[in-house]
Amino acid sequence: MxxxxxxxxxxxxxxxxxxxxxxxxxIIKEAFRKKIDIIxxxxxxxxxxxxVVNEEAKKAGITVYAGVEVTTKEEVHCLAFFETFDILDAxxxxxxxxxxxxxxxxxxxxxxxxxxxxxxxVCEEPRLLISAISxxxxxxxxxxxxxGGIFIPAHINRAKYGLISQLGFVPPDLxxxxxxxxxxxxxEAFLSGFSNLKGKTFIRSSDAHQPELIGxxxxxxxxxxxxxxxxxxxxKSSQGREAIA
Amino acid sequence: MNVKEVxxxxxxxxxxGENGLDREVKGGYVSDLLSDVMGSANAGELWITLQTHKNVxxxxxxxxxxxxxxxxxxxxxxxxxxxxxAEDIPVLNSDLDTFTITGxxxxxxxx
Numbered sequence: 001m002x003x004x005x006x007x008x009x010x011x012x013x014x015x016x017x018x019x020x021x022x023x024x025x026x027i028i029k030e031a032f033r034k035k036i037d038i039i040x041x042x043x044x045x046x047x048x049x050x051x052v053v054n055e056e057a058k059k060a061g062i063t064v065y066a067g068v069e070v071t072t073k074e075e076v077h078c079l080a081f082f083e084t085f086d087i088l089d090a091x092x093x094x095x096x097x098x099x100x101x102x103x104x105x106x107x108x109x110x111x112x113x114x115x116x117x118x119x120x121x122v123c124e125e126p127r128l129l130i131s132a133i134s135x136x137x138x139x140x141x142x143x144x145x146x147x148g149g150i151f152i153p154a155h156i157n158r159a160k161y162g163l164i165s166q167l168g169f170v171p172p173d174l175x176x177x178x179x180x181x182x183x184x185x186x187x188e189a190f191l192s193g194f195s196n197l198k199g200k201t202f203i204r205s206s207d208a209h210q211p212e213l214i215g216x217x218x219x220x221x222x223x224x225x226x227x228x229x230x231x232x233x234x235x236k237s238s239q240g241r242e243a244i245a
Numbered sequence: 246m247n248v249k250e251v252x253x254x255x256x257x258x259x260x261x262g263e264n265g266l267d268r269e270v271k272g273g274y275v276s277d278l279l280s281d282v283m284g285s286a287n288a289g290e291l292w293i294t295l296q297t298h299k300n301v302x303x304x305x306x307x308x309x310x311x312x313x314x315x316x317x318x319x320x321x322x323x324x325x326x327x328x329x330x331a332e333d334i335p336v337l338n339s340d341l342d343t344f345t346i347t348g349x350x351x352x353x354x355x356x
Binding site: 074136137138159164165166167168169171 | 278279280282283296297298299300303304322
């Protein structure tokens with residue numbers, strides 16, 4: 001079994017709040033420099049930058065788990081990851097059909113750009129990606145799992161856009177594969193306040209919006225290799241696989 | 246004043262939890278962050294929100310709130326409605342927005 005250094009929550013230039021330095025090339029350079037084996041690409045409500053990052057990552061020997069950070073109707077941020085790009089595209093259709101027609105104001109929120117490997121702008125997303133989609137957390141969870149994806153409520157310890165800030169506590173019957181904690185609290189300190197969550201799987205990630213923050217908070221995944229199914233097993237602590245956060 | 250009288254005077258629709266309509270209303274609280282309500286709402290208050298997740302009922306029960314008012318015609322999620330009936334805490338709704346319904350409730354409770 002190998003141990004992989006993993007940062008599963010990284011934004012790109014596609015997220016309005018993402019720095020313009022977060023091009024696929026810069027993300028991979030920084031991840032490589034910090035010896036990160038696997039990165040998750042999770043822009044707000046869009047998966048459209050995942051492919052290019054994946055292409056660049058392959059050249060550097062880094063694995064990409066392609067995903068997204070969904071804003072549910074309750075304004076809970078949730079990470080979702082999918083095994084193939086075809087499935088990712090199916091989820092993109094779902095996102096597109098539930099994202100409200102509120103246009104981005106680049107002066108207020110920043111640019112939402114899809115770029116190619118050479119950092120040329122391919123297109124600009126006109127709709128504001130940080131809006132809440134019109135689906136509730138249970139509907140998003142069900143959709144992700146119907147596509148064989150992985151569903152992880154993001155930064156649940158944070159006072160903004162986290163599961164606990166929005167919904168008061170973690171719904172006991174929520175079918176999450178793991179819960180993400182931000183750098184602001186240790187896993188131990190978090191669990192001392194929420195002892196009911198002992199035994200759940202946690203991940204830690206950077207939620208980086210600028211290159212230097214990539215990898216500043218990370219998870220170790222004990223797995224045979226970086227295949228998506230190994231990731232699934234690690235989150236379930238199945239067959240010796242494990243997520244260490 | 247009880248929940249039933251408030252509902253009648255403000256023209257609210259009773260969606261669920263009818264058995265709790267005689268609960269006494271001691272004030273109101275307005276927030277869409279459930280963590281905030283958990284920390285700051287007081288027993289007997291009417292909670293005005295747009296959240297329709299079942300956790301709303303858990304917090305209403307925990308804080309012993311009088312009832313929930315959903316704004317802008319929002320309907321509770323099915324499991325929220327079930328919980329409302331199980332806990333006898335009414336869920337009401339209004340087509341008005343939060344600002345307007347809150348103003349009217351405030352006037353009603355502070356004549």
